[in-house]
Amino acid sequence: MDWKTITQIDRRYLYIILFIFVSIPLLSPLNLPILVGEHAQAMYDTTETLSAGDIVVCSFDFGPATIPENRPQAKGFLFQARELGLRVVATAFWASGGPLGEDILRDVYGSDFPAIPEYGTDVVYLGYIPGNEVGMQTFGDDTWTAKGTDHYGTPMADIPLMQDTRAAEDLSLWCEITSGTPGEQQVIQFVQGRHGGPAALPLVVGSTAVSVPGMMPFYAAGQIVGILNGLSGAGEYESLLAGAYGYPTELLAPLDAQSVAHVIVILFIIAGNISYVLTRSSGGKEK
Amino acid sequence: MSLVIKRYIPLVITFLMGIIMVIATYFFAPGTPARDATALLTGSVDILVVMAGVIGLIVLIRHHSVNISKRGRFWKYSIFTIIGVILYLIIGLYGVATHPQHLMYASDLFAWVYNNIYVSMDMTIFSLLAFFIASAAYRAFRLRSLEASILLIVGALMLLGRAPVGGAIWEGLPTIATWLLNVPNTAGNRAITIGIAIGAILLAIRQLMGIERGYLGPEQQ
Amino acid sequence: MIPPELDLFAAIFGVFATIFIYSFLWKENPLSRAVEHLFIGLAAVFTLAFMYDAALTQGVWGTARLYEGNLIWAIPILISLMYFFFFSKKYFYLYRYPVSIVAGIMAGMMITGMIQSNFLVQIQSTAQLPLVGAGVWEGWPPPGLDSIIIIIGIITALSFFFFTWEHTGILGVSTKIGRYFLMATFGAAYGGTVMARMSLFIGRLRFLYETSYSDWFWAWYLVPIAVLCVVGVALWQRSKPQAED
Known part of the structure; x- marks a missing residue:
């Protein structure tokens, strides 16, 4: 067999293999079991310790590019918060998160959101707060200065929940759904760090898998208490919520597809290395 | 005199603003008037950065309009950009007209177009990376040295351990992946975090001292 | 309220946009480029919209803002207009004023935020690791x-x-x-x-396989049509090699 030919295989064949094999489990799920990891369990447990009436922030700091990961994370957290009777101040420090967050809130609180009875008392949507980390710091210091109205133009002073939420000191938990900057590190630096540290304002994070390795030092230091690691973290969280509250699961098939995609990438790496070794041993040079 | 207005006053403003932020953080407790004043200051910055983005928008529209009028490279595609601008702007202005508070971004139809049209394109463009990464896995990752091998083996263990397939193959794989994240990765990333912190602090100090001036734009203007 | 029929339009548009953009993987072509340019146009207006809203909800409408007579919020709005001197050769230096305010505040924040959270706490946490x-x-x-x-x-x-x-x-x-x-x-x-x-x-594939409308339309019905469009354009391009892209 000509190993050089295999080394120089057209990339488009690889694309087709990926497309076909990842499609299979979506059309016919394998139903692989989901094992809940330490980080997702910590996120769930931390939220469970809160009592009804506690105020939590849910911040949609992501863009369309990470919807498959961040959306189920945010949806799960809002569901758990609603079940526990927590009061949710939802917001976004990414402009792209504004409409996405509203869509998720409609999924959880009903399609009539914000025209629902609990709007303003148990849940409020502030929408996009400009200024990136500067906006975050302002929000932590004085919520009314960070933005004059909610997402729909109602002044802060007219919203009962915002009467009780004047600064970071009033919050019991910050849930950061993020895929970049500003994200969890900015919350740690400019909100949590300025307002009593992790003991006063615990932070849980739902993140795209790219960023999770980088936030582990903060997790080890206790600045972050729970993490949902990409799609698999969302799946683990979803299975915990399904067990406790009968939350409808929807990530089994996508996680099967994720498994297949990972195996394919590993097989590509192995195949690439085999052809590399064989090309070298036959005295050839890899292109 | 003109040099004072053109260069020195902006540098002094930068210095003062930075020092105010540092002093307010370290010397005034939350809730004190001085700290509230800094919240007002940062709240004002929220508006300032907003306007900075408008500049980028104008530059983009100008670029594509000029490209069409001069029949530049790919000018036919610039027409699509301008069509996108005009259509979405009409929807936005309709939103402004119908929204009770005259908001554009928060208006229903504008948000719908974002969530259903824009998002489709954005997600697909970024998902192209999945294919490139698969191709790179085949072509670029070679066990040439011990360092490369560590990178590959850790990467492969993470891939297996963080997806359900890992647990299905062997229950220990997810535990290994979590350990890799919690221990060696924490060590390496903490070193990087500390390094970045030192770099960022030094850069900020240089900026406040007026040594780093790139943010002010070209010198001669 | 948004008419539900628009969801059908979204599904149709989504399938064509997805396949056209994926056709880039085969070869860059007029369809993928057209969708990319359309995307840039929408992105530009989206930027304008959130900025417009941010200025209104932050400076004008809300509690203790301009609308309620608090004139202090006029100051940042006026200063922010100085950004437009970016386009003037003569008065370019005025553009530096708002930039210097933002840069100063960000630098000050960076010093306080980084020292505490990314430097001191990281060292402290390492020193507190259990050994005995x-x-x-x-x-x-x-x-x-x-x-x-x-x-x-x-x-x-x-x-x-x-x-x-x-x-x-x-x-x-x-x-x-x-x-x-x-x-x-x-x-x-x-x-x-x-x-x-x-x-x-996987998210994109789920869109193609799972999106439906009123039980009679599934998004994947349109996938072959979109692929045929791409093939058609590729053949048309091949027949006119001298044509501009």
């Missing part, structure tokens, strides 16, 4: 061993970034070990990157 005490050396791997690995990893990896002396002798050994830790870190990052990108691709 009940349960520290029990189980496998024992927490004490993890602590030692993390401490060695941080010190050696930090030494890798130390360029004052040449990396020989003890420093050479340390930087070598540090390099292995950094490689493990990059390996974890690589794993995370693959996970994230594959999730995105």
